Amino acid sequence: xxxxxxxxxxxxxxxxxxxxxxxxxxxxxxxxxxxxxxxxxxxxxxxxxxxxxxxxxxxxxxxxxxxxxxxxxxxxxxxxxxxxxxxxxxxxxxxxxxxxxxxxxxxxxxxxxxxxxxxxxxxxxxxxxxxxxxxxxxxxxxxxxxxxxxxxxxxxxxxxxxxxxxxxxxxxxxxxxxxxxxxxxxxxxxxxxxxxxxxxxxxxxxxxxxxxxxxxxxxxxxxxxxxxxxxxxxxxxxxxxxxxxxxxxxxxxxxxxxxxxxxxxxxxxxxxxxxxxxxxxxxxxxxxxxxxxxxxxxxxxxxxxxxxxxxxxxxxxxxxxxxxxxxxxxxxxxxxxxxxxxxxxxxxxxxxxxxxxxxxxxxxxxxxxxxxxxxxxxxxxxxxxxxxxxxxxxxxxxxxxxxxxxxxxxxxxxxxxxxxxxxxxxxxxxxxxxxxxxxxxxxxxxxxxxxxxxxxxxxxxxxxxxxxxxxxxxxxxxxxxxxxxxxxxxxxxxxxxxxxxxxxxxxxxxxxxxxxxxxxxxxxxxxxx
Numbered sequence: 001x002x003x004x005x006x007x008x009x010x011x012x013x014x015x016x017x018x019x020x021x022x023x024x025x026x027x028x029x030x031x032x033x034x035x036x037x038x039x040x041x042x043x044x045x046x047x048x049x050x051x052x053x054x055x056x057x058x059x060x061x062x063x064x065x066x067x068x069x070x071x072x073x074x075x076x077x078x079x080x081x082x083x084x085x086x087x088x089x090x091x092x093x094x095x096x097x098x099x100x101x102x103x104x105x106x107x108x109x110x111x112x113x114x115x116x117x118x119x120x121x122x123x124x125x126x127x128x129x130x131x132x133x134x135x136x137x138x139x140x141x142x143x144x145x146x147x148x149x150x151x152x153x154x155x156x157x158x159x160x161x162x163x164x165x166x167x168x169x170x171x172x173x174x175x176x177x178x179x180x181x182x183x184x185x186x187x188x189x190x191x192x193x194x195x196x197x198x199x200x201x202x203x204x205x206x207x208x209x210x211x212x213x214x215x216x217x218x219x220x221x222x223x224x225x226x227x228x229x230x231x232x233x234x235x236x237x238x239x240x241x242x243x244x245x246x247x248x249x250x251x252x253x254x255x256x257x258x259x260x261x262x263x264x265x266x267x268x269x270x271x272x273x274x275x276x277x278x279x280x281x282x283x284x285x286x287x288x289x290x291x292x293x294x295x296x297x298x299x300x301x302x303x304x305x306x307x308x309x310x311x312x313x314x315x316x317x318x319x320x321x322x323x324x325x326x327x328x329x330x331x332x333x334x335x336x337x338x339x340x341x342x343x344x345x346x347x348x349x350x351x352x353x354x355x356x357x358x359x360x361x362x363x364x365x366x367x368x369x370x371x372x373x374x375x376x377x378x379x380x381x382x383x384x385x386x387x388x389x390x391x392x393x394x395x396x397x398x399x400x401x402x403x404x405x406x407x408x409x410x411x412x413x414x415x416x417x418x419x420x421x422x423x424x425x426x427x428x429x430x431x432x433x434x435x436x437x438x439x440x441x442x443x444x445x446x447x448x449x450x451x452x453x454x455x456x457x458x459x460x461x462x463x464x465x466x467x468x469x470x471x472x473x474x475x476x477x478x479x480x481x482x483x484x485x486x487x488x489x490x491x492x493x494x495x496x497x498x499x500x501x502x503x504x505x506x507x508x509x510x511x512x513x514x515x516x517x518x519x520x521x522x523x524x525x526x527x528x529x
Contacts, residue, residue: 008172010198011084014237018045021240024213028244029074030257037074041240044078051082058113058134062087062168065178067106067114067132069095069124072223072247073140077233079115080223084195087170088112091178092224095120102127108190108384109178140247172196173375178383179226179321190383191321194375202234204325204345204377206241209291211265213240218263220249221272226321231267231293251275255284255309266310267293270440271450271508273306273314274298278449278472280309287311293329295319297418297440303337316340318368318418322379322392322402327370328416340408340418347371350401351408354422357394362412365419365432368404369394378402407434426455426463428494438465438495445486447471447478452506452514453497467497470505477502 007013017026022042029037039047060066066083068090070076076092083090091109093101095117102124106114113134116124121137128135170176176195180188205211217232223245236243244261254276258266266289268276273294292314298306307313318340319326327349330341343349351366352359360366372378374393378400381389394401407419419425420436427433435453442451449472458464471477480500487496507515 007199009084009170009174009195010176010202010234011081011087011170011195013199013202014045014048014081014084017041017237017240021213024240025216025242026236027074027077028216028242028261030244030246030261032247036261039074044081047074047078048081048085051078052085055079055082055086055088055113058136060086060088060112062170063174064088065091065109065111067091067093067109067111068224069093069097069102069114069116069120070138070223071095071117071140072219072228072245073138074245075115075138075140076223077245080229084170084176084198087168087174089175089177091180092229093180094222094224097123097127099123099127103131105180106131170195172199175380177229179224181321189385189388192380192383193321193324194380196376197324197379198229198234200377201230201325202238205231206235206238208326208329208331208345209235209265211235211239211241215239215241215264215290216262217241217243218258218261218266219243219245220254220257220266221268222249226319227267227269227295230319230324231317231326232265251279252281255280255287258287258289258310259285264289265291268295270294270296270298270302274302274443274450277302277305277309284309291315293317297436298337299440299444300337301444316418317344318406318408318416320404320406323370323372323404324377324379327368327404328408332415338417340416342414342416347377351410351416360409362410365407365409365425367422368406368408369401370404371399371401374400426465428458428464429461431492431494433465433495435465438467438491438497441491441495442467442469442483442487442497445478445483447473447476447482450506456499458498461494464498465495466499466501468501468503468506470503474504 007016018041023040025038026041026044027039066079066088068076068079080090091105091111093105106128111132114128114132115136115138117140118137172195174195175192176198177193178190179193180190217236219228219232221228233243244263246257249272286309288311290312292310292312294314294316313335315330315335317326317329326344327347328340328342329344330339348371350359350369352369354367374380392403405422407422407425408416409419410416419434424435425432438453439451449470452468453465455463456466483500
């Protein structure tokens with residue numbers, strides 16, 4: 001018997017897992033009120049077929065867009081996989097998007113139908129009115145064992161899970177998603193991803209860590225973001241593993257939920273890890289996880305604490321929405337808190353001087369350049385922005401390279417350390433200072449929950465770092481003198497903040513990235529040292 005050909009589309013990858021792993025659990029959803037409900041691959045496939053029919057009755061066909069402004073829910077997953085089956089594409093967005101943002105997203109993508117949560121109906125319809133005629137409001141966290149039922153009830157025609165419809169056959173180059181970047185300093189870019197992109201990331205990420213059907217991912221990060229789709233759901237589908245999904249992230253309940261759902265793998269950012277550590281109850285269970293991915297900088301103390309609580313050493317990775325699968329990962333026998341490792345999954349990477357694109361020497365910061373093929377292991381293009389797309393790629397000798405805009409430095413063994421965005425590295429009296437690294441260090445100060453560090457012009461030193469601090473206990477924040485003393489004891493002189501400002505919370509994007517410019521404009525007063 002000849003083996004089945006390798007899937008060319010994400011829809012084929014799903015179908016393959018249903019054939020091979022149909023009786024295995026695919027999705028376990030932690031409902032905040034009614035508890036836990038699960039579906040096997042075969043059971044969820046029936047739901048996908050029904051949702052696909054519901055989308056057809058809403059006018060969705062091959063090449064059409066579906067706007068998805070939903071929290072984590074079975075309905076989100078069913079819509080995503082149904083769109084893949086139809087050759088349509090999703091526009092997953094922050095469910096808390098403002099009416100202005102929703103209007104912009106709809107204008108740029110021209111979806112046929114939009115899905116939103118009923119508790120945010122006013123903002124969604126304010127943004128969609130006059131731009132989108134077909135909208136569907138969902139409860140999202142329904143404990144119903146059939147997440148498709150509500151979708152089907154709201155369609156204009158009857159759907160029949162046993163009917164035989166002629167569905168389009170998606171192609172590998174077909175678009176499957178447009179994912180908007182965080183937009184910390186400018187209008188969000190729409191990253192166009194293909195069916196083949198999703199096949200590549202799913203198979204690559206599962207092979208990196210030897211994922212098996214017995215493993216279970218714990219997904220608490222938002223599904224509209226690449227992390228949950230790229231590093232958790234996609235790899236699980238590739239091998240028939242399962243996913244435990246929560247409707248929202250809860251720092252105080254994270255350990256309890258992970259224990260209850262019997263998870264083995266998870267993926268997080270540094271900021272949520274710091275929040276989990278700060279909010280962890282004393283009686284929280286310790287875990288015995290097999291694998292933890294994390295991104296962005298963690299201080300050594302936080303890293304060791306979290307590793308002790310989860311039962312394994314977290315592994316830092318580096319990737320972007322544009323790179324699809326990760327570009328680098330720390331896959332060493334003894335993972336470290338401060339490195340992003342080496343190129344992973346067959347990647348080719350160069351660290352270059354940002355202006356000349358000439359390779360930098362070891363231990364010097366350079367912009368990360370990632371080689372690949374557009375629409376396969378790199379994104380296809382930026383939505384409605386050919387000029388930015390053109391500037392983002394460099395083609396030399398038949399090889400295509402993506403300019404990430406991120407800085408890293410490598411030691412003589414090729415192990416890389418993330419430095420930050422190009423704008424996050426400043427010169428203080430001629431010395432390079434990574435604001436990202438300073439933030440990770442300062443977050444370990446006793447009494448501090450999190451920190452953001454910004455540059456400020458200085459007539460003597462060119463630029464100096466200034467810190468914005470969120471206290472763990474707002475009623476009893478650390479004193480400025482205590483913060484300064486800690487910095488003097490733990491940081492090099494050029495990395496020590498020259499000003500400190502205590503604030504209630506850091507302004508963040510929908511996926512947790514800090515909006516630095518907001519702090520500079522909203523907090524003109526600070527304590528000088």
